Amino acid sequence: MVSAGWGWLVEAEDYSLEYVDGRGELHSGPFEAMWSTRFAAAGQVRTFLSYRGQRNFPGWYWAATSGELVGFESWVELGHLMRLDSEPDVVAVASQPFRRSWRPGDQARWISHTADYFVRRRDGTAVVLDVRPDDRIEPEDAVKFAATAAACAVVGWDFERVGVLDPVLAANLRWLSGHRHPRVRREPVAAGLRAVFTRPWGLLAGARAVGDPIAVLPVLFHLVWCRELGVDLQAGLLSAATMVRPASAVAGEASGDADASEAAVAG
16 A cells, blocks of 8 residues: 555555557556566656647756757756756656556546656666746646655656746756757867866866867856756856866765755754
């Protein structure tokens, strides 16, 4: 029996799931029998609406991670798609990967919910992502998120409900994403940049040390996108003075901040 919060329980056998495979065929069955499906390669189980006066902006994003188009329904979702695509431990992202239905407690009515994204990490683990701004979560939405989190826990997946991305991070990712395609990479220039930024240095000064900034900067932005060079993308908008470091240095600083935060909480 799985507790999904909000004062009711859902039996494992009361979960069902629908998904669309790579050939566009719909499949359905008990959740406990279908959770091992390769959802990272699944099609969208739900299509995006388009109509006059629409307030959200659906579209398609080309993911450098997989070389595939991934759908989004809003600018908020697009921000998280860019974030996921730039994270080195993410290998695949699927939009609207499956629809889950369940019957809470002894109620006859079934509730359905389609997750926004299924994310596969490099180590084989997975996370189901729902994107919803904090101020747009109604009580029934919270129930669906809680039930989805409980179902994910049963099969060893992580679940995250995320809101609006930090605006500075979103703006920087939007700029860097324009340099995400592998064709931007020029290895002799990339090697020169990695050598120059073995110590912290200003973005433009380091680029000039390698060559003509017009030719060098796109490669630099590509390396930052791929996390081969490190920048604090939430400290401020990218500029000529932005400090660029070895990626390991930025990762170490982030780890140190997290440890300090945990120590403060423990204290």
